[in-house]
Amino acid sequence: MKTRLENFFNAKSFCVVGASTTSNKPGNVVAYNFVHFFPGKTYLVNPKGGELYNNKLYKSVLEIDDSIDAACVIVPARYVPLALQECGKKGIKNIIVTTGGFSEIGEEGIKLQQQMFDVMREFELNVIGPNCLGLYSPALGYDTMFLPGSKLKRPSNGPVSIFTQSGAFGAAFIDQLSRLGSGKWVSKFISYGNASDINETDSLEFVGQDPDTKMILIYLEDFKNGREFMQKAREISLKKPIMGIKANRTETGAKAGASHTAALSVNDIIVDDLLSDAGIIRVITWDQLEDCVLVFGTQPLPLGDKVAIVTDGGGAGVMASDMVSDCGLTLAKLSAEVQKKLDDTFPSFYSTGNPIDITGSATAADYRIALEAVYDDPNVDSIVNICIPVIPDLDIEEYIKITKELAKRKEKPFVTALVGGEEADYATVELLKDDLPAFESPGRAVRALGMLTEYTKYLQKHGVDPRSIKMED
Amino acid sequence: MSGIKEILTVIQSEQRKAVLEHEAKMILRKMEIIVPPSALVKTKEEAIEAASKFGYPVVMKLMSVEVIHKTDYGAVVINLQSEEEVKSTFDDFMNRFSSVDVAGVLIEKMVGKGLELIIGTNTDPTFGPVILFGVGGVMVEAIKDVVFRLCPTTQPQALQAIEEIKARVLLEGFRGMPKVNKKELSNLIVKISELAWEYKEYIAEMDINPIIANEDGLFPVDARIILK
Known part of the structure; x- marks a missing residue:
């Protein structure tokens, strides 16, 4: 069955209704995006007529002879119902309305949205929005994000698809991803705003079947179609990881009832249980979401929960160990062979248990020995590489080289925590340049592994081999 | 599962939202859920007969649309060990709840601790x-x-x-x-x-x-x- 969003993304001809000649105005930015990047045919509409970016400005969509697959309506809220009506008459079925000022502003806006509904029903339109950024796909040259490229930087093509209820969250996260590592992260971005028609469940259904989407990131505040969302998520999460934020956690749920069950039915507790049952990794904070992109997007899933930690600082190792247990992970018991190798190689004042503490005397060569040994240990499922670079004998360039080699092997998840100041920052940036997960604290690095492992456990419980989940074809 | 809809329809037709315990258990039985043996009785004689059929100890609960929170009203008595205790509990219920609309008394085999x-x-x-x-x-x-x-x-x-x-x-x-x-x-x-x-x-x-x-x-x- 074809999903409703496919009609939008597969459009061969696109119309910008409300194309503005004033630079940086929303209607100007979207016109620019489509004229310059969209491989299909672009039509621009502005009642004043004239020309924009060497394209004719049609006074009305009804003047256009060609058939049009999808449109973006960027006109003031009060003109939106009329613009939709004209699109409907023209036979345009798939329309993005980015304009705000509808149900989110109260009574007046609710009336306008009702008028929108009437037109939508009359012409059987598929509508995204209103009050949203619409759609973005770098590979398809599809971009209704009305914020200028000089301000909102666009990430390029990659494995992640995102759908969000909040446009501002979406814009910020898109901007953030553009400067994360190579910036090659995004497949499809969907901002559906007030969800007058297309909602979270349509979005999930689309990215779930989209072959270019390898992982799914979500930001929700509420559900329009919660039951179906959870049912679809249960199927999709066995094929690709779904993770994200369900904010609005203090929202009150059902009114108090006569039973204990009703009294215990707190909205967020139910949401939390249903998300976990559906295999969705729930995160609470913004930084966790970026961490998700980094680890899920660049590292394989672990096959179990046993972690090895290598560190040059005792405290960092202890804190990482604490986080290991907080995240439901366990410290690996190293195999006898690996243990013997470490004991034979390292001076007696190095601690060769797990965490392996190679102390302030550590050299890059010591890191190589310890990290390679645990990487190759069959008893180890994932590795945390902690470095406080302030120690005198550590050649940071050499350390970065070793870390890159191991993080690129991608047989097991390998995360790095660089703790400190200038040199730590430098090494972090170097690793991120190659899209390798590097974090500023041991806790954050372990927590990222925790999220990967949570997903592994879910898959294994459902009889799915975690190795079947891949970020590349 | 036949019969559940009928039970629920009858209750609705009586403008009731609360399903009485004996009705709820009837519904559970129809879902093939095992519940402790019980009987709804109207007289002291029926109560004694049911209790001796199930074997002591038994529990007695007053079934009334006016007494939903049974424990709060002392409408549940557990661990009844003998015919005498069943008789006196029955009398006590009839005395204390003489002014409410009583559907009957549920006699139930008492389940051991767990x-x-x-x-x-x-x-x-x-x-x-x-x-x-x-x-x-x-x-x-x-x-x-x-x-x-x-x-x-x-x-x-x-x-x-x-x-x-x-x-x-x-x-x-x-x-x-x-x-x-x-x-x-x-x-x-x-x-x-x-x-x-x-x-x-x-x-x-x-x-x-x-x-x-x-x-x-x-x-x-x-x-x-x-x-x-």
Whole structure:
């Protein structure tokens, strides 16, 4: 069955209704995006007529002879119902309305949205929005994000698809991803705003079947179609990881009832249980979401929960160990062979248990020995590489080289925590340049592994081999 | 499952939202859920006959649409050991509740001590019928050790839910308590979720609490159903 969003993304001809000649105005930015990047045919509409970016400005969509697959309506809220009506008459079925000022502003806006509904029903339109950024796909040259490229930087093509209820969250996260590592992260971005028609469940259904989407990131505040969302998520999460934020956690749920069950039915507790049952990794904070992109997007899933930690600082190792247990992970018991190798190689004042503490005397060569040994240990499922670079004998360039080699092997998840100041920052940036997960604290690095492992456990419980989940074809 | 709709329709036609315990248990029986042997009696003689048929000890509960929170009104008496005690309890009920509309007295075989669990359902404004499983008893709302799933739920989902309560160690035979049969428990969760789903037009909320888990099995001891 074809999903409703496919009609939008597969459009061969696109119309910008409300194309503005004033630079940086929303209607100007979207016109620019489509004229310059969209491989299909672009039509621009502005009642004043004239020309924009060497394209004719049609006074009305009804003047256009060609058939049009999808449109973006960027006109003031009060003109939106009329613009939709004209699109409907023209036979345009798939329309993005980015304009705000509808149900989110109260009574007046609710009336306008009702008028929108009437037109939508009359012409059987598929509508995204209103009050949203619409759609973005770098590979398809599809971009209704009305914020200028000089301000909102666009990430390029990659494995992640995102759908969000909040446009501002979406814009910020898109901007953030553009400067994360190579910036090659995004497949499809969907901002559906007030969800007058297309909602979270349509979005999930689309990215779930989209072959270019390898992982799914979500930001929700509420559900329009919660039951179906959870049912679809249960199927999709066995094929690709779904993770994200369900904010609005203090929202009150059902009114108090006569039973204990009703009294215990707190909205967020139910949401939390249903998300976990559906295999969705729930995160609470913004930084966790970026961490998700980094680890899920660049590292394989672990096959179990046993972690090895290598560190040059005792405290960092202890804190990482604490986080290991907080995240439901366990410290690996190293195999006898690996243990013997470490004991034979390292001076007696190095601690060769797990965490392996190679102390302030550590050299890059010591890191190589310890990290390679645990990487190759069959008893180890994932590795945390902690470095406080302030120690005198550590050649940071050499350390970065070793870390890159191991993080690129991608047989097991390998995360790095660089703790400190200038040199730590430098090494972090170097690793991120190659899209390798590097974090500023041991806790954050372990927590990222925790999220990967949570997903592994879910898959294994459902009889799915975690190795079947891949970020590349 | 035939007959459940009829029971619910009758209750609705009486403009009642509360399903009485004996009606709720009749519904559970129709879902092939094992509940302790019980009988609704109208006379002292019937009470004695039922008690001796089930064997002592028994529990007696007053069934009345005016007495929903039975424990609060002293309308539940447990651990009745003899014919004498059944007689005097019956008389006591008739005296104390002479002014209320009494549907009868439920005589029930008393279930031995065990771990108290809860299975409940509710109609969530976002997700529709949801099922809850957790640690039951009178302190359920204080302990709040519960897990939710969508109705209808499957057995693997129910088994997973059972593993998610904080007190799951209690199910493993904690300090001499009998081990809980998780397969049977998950079956019970599935059946109750199916009941809530099949009859979602009627049922708003449900508490099967406590469900006593002891060496003989799992026994729903009290059941409350609230209609829409």
